[in-house]
Amino acid sequence: MAAGFQCKQFFIGHQHCAMKVGTDAFLLGAWVRIPASGNLLDIGCGSGILSLMLAQRSQGLQPITALDLDAGAVRQSRMNVAASPWPSAIQVLEQDILTYQPAERYSLLLCNPPYFHQAVPARDAARQLARHSDSLPWPQLLQQAAQLASDDADFALVIPDSSVSLLLQAATLAGWQLKRLCRVQPGPQKAVRRALLQLSRQPAVPEYSQLCIQQSDDQYSGDYRQLLKDFYLKF
Template sequence: MANSYFQFKQFRVEQDKCAMKVCTDSCLFGAVIDVSKAGRVLDIGTGTGLLSLMVAQRTDATIDAVEINPEAAAQAEENLALSPWADRLNLHPVSLQEFAKDNQQSYDVILSNPPFFLASLKSGNAAKDSAKHTGDLFFEDILTFTQKHLTAEGKLYILLPPTEARHFAELATDHQLYLEQTIEVYTYINGQCIRHIQTYSFIKPATSTISQIHIREADKVTYTFKFSELLREYYLHL
């Protein structure tokens, strides 16, 4: 029987009450987010609290984590409270819309791994169907909040499947947020691109850069050197 938790070097993530479990692409996302200059961070849809904990490990920032699902919020609150950084981790068990009503804070980094898949719509025409899809509404909520509460030089980081990531980029420009960088995440060398890690800011770049990270070697078992280096301070056996 699989463990009900995921043990990292400096913290543990209990996940038996959460539908969204700890996964490799989320861990990679947490590792690449640049929080070196962040004083305050917002984690939208924190789930188990994984990303907040990963960020807390390598920064002194105060972190607010928002989670609407009651079971996930309760589990995240427990995970954050039992971590070494509990004094600067704040769980808000509400929707982003509710959180936005009273929030007076500005954030240097806003991050999110939203669980929406426009590509799964039945018609197969994502461009046509996305206007009626609930995921699209949440994308707008993230962008509206970010436009109002991200600091002038702050960054928005988001993890999405490729189709959804491209759609999010289109929506972002209407909120004066511009795609700076995309990291394409591949399952293994010569494998499938499963996620895009995107970085947005209010400053429009001359060009938007694209890079790649492969999680495993061509043997589909061994972690690549680049992945290992990024996760070394988190994973127990790296």
């Protein structure tokens, strides 16, 4: 397996991470709307891909905090951040989000969370932690995110499409409102598999959209190319 992924403005090494760089993170990092100002929080940062995408999009002008429980992921993120064009914009902490108590509040929180409910356990303990929601139940995640959020903050996630209703129920109980929802399908003849959600602390009229990654000829769609054009070398 490749040691990492070269983007247009930075390189993501992932050899020390349980979960490697994948499409989900790229989709979320490119799709989420970033506030004009305020602190940003990357929950369960892994290799640091989301933090680096946020740093590129904000030109390194907004402070970003990246958290992960896994020491290997934290080490990897720090290496990737140090080698990037924005080393001073991102602080990487080895920290449990459920016990994290910073002085500041965040204008945007985002997470590519563990979401394999009742799945076969992974053989590797670090991979188990990264893949399974037992370690980070959605109700607790959403409640803690609300505690860390500013009054007008957003919280963005990528999850299986089949779990949207379950997550939105938990989000409502934690005081989040749906702001944006994009359903993602691999190809035109394939079922929707992922959902990108942006939640808000303020009342919002939800925006709905759908993204198809590939066309019927197995080439990347124009919408997907447009979304990732600032990151993928091939686009």
